[in-house]
Amino acid sequence: MSVWRERVTWVWLGLVVLTCVTTWGLTKEMFRPAVAVVGIFLIAAVKVRYVMLDFMELRNAPIPVRAVFEAWPFVVAAVILGFWFATPAIA
Amino acid sequence: MVVVTTERVKPRRLPGVEGVWVFIGADSVIFAILFLTFMQDRLKDPALFEASRHTLNMNLGGIDTLILLTSSWSVALAIQALKRDLIDRVPRYLFGGVLTGLMFVVSKSIEYFHKFAHGLTPGTNPFYMWYFTLTGIHLAHVLLGTSLLTFLWIRSRRGAYSRSHREVPESVASFWHLVDLLWIVLFPLLYLMKAA
Numbered sequence: 712m713s714v715w716r717e718r719v720t721w722v723w724l725g726l727v728v729l730t731c732v733t734t735w736g737l738t739k740e741m742f743r744p745a746v747a748v749v750g751i752f753l754i755a756a757v758k759v760r761y762v763m764l765d766f767m768e769l770r771n772a773p774i775p776v777r778a779v780f781e782a783w784p785f786v787v788a789a790v791i792l793g794f795w796f797a798t799p800a801i802a
Numbered sequence: 803m804v805v806v807t808t809e810r811v812k813p814r815r816l817p818g819v820e821g822v823w824v825f826i827g828a829d830s831v832i833f834a835i836l837f838l839t840f841m842q843d844r845l846k847d848p849a850l851f852e853a854s855r856h857t858l859n860m861n862l863g864g865i866d867t868l869i870l871l872t873s874s875w876s877v878a879l880a881i882q883a884l885k886r887d888l889i890d891r892v893p894r895y896l897f898g899g900v901l902t903g904l905m906f907v908v909s910k911s912i913e914y915f916h917k918f919a920h921g922l923t924p925g926t927n928p929f930y931m932w933y934f935t936l937t938g939i940h941l942a943h944v945l946l947g948t949s950l951l952t953f954l955w956i957r958s959r960r961g962a963y964s965r966s967h968r969e970v971p972e973s974v975a976s977f978w979h980l981v982d983l984l985w986i987v988l989f990p991l992l993y994l995m996k997a998a
Contacts, residue, residue, distance in 0.1 A: 717882055723875035727868060733990065734864035744996040751990045759983045766878045766979040768972075773814045776823070780830075787834050787987060794841035800998040801849040 722765040729754050748795055752788040759784035817881070818973030826980050833984055836939075837991060840932050847928065852997035854929035857922065859913060863993040866909050867985060873902035874982040877951065877975045880958075887965045889958075896955040896971075899978065903948030910941050933992055940988055943981045950974045 714720050733754050737747045760781060764770040769777050816823050844851045876898030883891040917923075917930075924934040954971055957963065963971050 714879065717879065719875055719878040719882065723871060723878075726871050730864065730867045730871065733994065734860065734867070738860065738994055738996075744998050747994075747996055751994050755986050755990050758986050762874065762979055762983045762986065766874050766982070767976050768817045768881075771812060771814055772816050776816060779827075783830055783834070784983075784987070787837060790834075790838055791841055791987075791991065794838070794845060795995070795998070798841075798845045798848050798998065801852055 719765055722761050726758050726761060729758055745796075749792060752792055756784040756788040818971075818976050819969055822973040822976055826976060829980060829984075833987075836936060837987065840936065840991065843928050843932065848997045850927055851929045854927060854933075855993065855995070857920075858933070858993050859916075860993050862909060862913055863989050866906055867989050869902050869906050869909065870982045870985050873899050873906070874979050876902065877978050881968070881972060881975050884963055884968045884971060885965055889961055889964060892963060892971075893955055893958045896951055896958055899951045900948060900955055903944060903951060903978075906944050907941070907948065910937065910944075936988055936992065940981070940984055943984070947974075947978045947981045951978065 733751045737750045737754075742750070763780050763784075767780075769780050772780075876895050880892050880895035880899065883889075883895060922930055924931045951974060954963075954974055958971070
């Protein structure tokens with residue numbers, strides 16, 4: 712079993728790259744707050760989805776269970792972004 | 803002409819015992835409600851939340867995320883090794899999970915120490931109440947997960963688990979990945995979310 716032939720290794724590498732993009736890329740001043748926040752939370756939802764499917768092995772779970780868990784990150788991101796857009800801008 | 807495929811369809815299943823998935827589901831709902839309530843409080847005073855957010859160490863939070871992702875990966879590799887009956891590799895990967903779990907605990911302790919040293923406590927303002935509550939509950943999950951992984955690591959060194967006997971490691975691994983995914987949302991919520 713070579714670590715590099717395991718799907719989880721490539722998923723892990725992708726998650727590391729996405730973390731660097733959000734933490735040290737999208738937080739730069741060059742991005743407008745709305746762009747940065749939407750980008751950060753959409754990427755977070757995608758990251759959670761891959762953790763669920765590949766690390767938690769929900770890819771092969773019964774379809775209803777998989778659907779409920781897969782919906783969670785996108786519902787959470789949508790609610791957070793909804794509140795963010797509803798919050799007044801600071802002076 | 804009828805084509806008959808002989809490929810076996812892999813039966814759909816949840817890893818580990820079903821009870822752990824009930825817990826994971828309930829915990830996910832509780833955290834979703836906490837995130838929503840945090841956003842409701844933020845709506846009342848975004849300037850205070852933004853000023854307080856700037857006092858958090860974004861770099862340390864990012865490193866914490868990388869630590870937990872690496873931990874999850876190591877534990878996922880342990881489960882893959884178990885499935886292939888590569889029993890000798892399992893303790894090595896589990897130990898990686900334990901070490902990275904401890905690294906997260908040390909990192910969070912350093913962060914808390916700095917906050918307390920600067921007089922920042924849960925009573926300072928609503929943002930810090932949320933910061934200590936959310937990260938504190940998450941840290942409790944990390945401590946529980948690291949303890950369970952240590953238990954698995956010790957047992958796996960004695961050859962307690964195999965391909966046909968992996969329900970307990972799969973259950974603990976699923977919980978550990980939950981700890982990882984909760985932090986993936988928690989981190990941007992507290993550390994990265996700029997104000998409009």
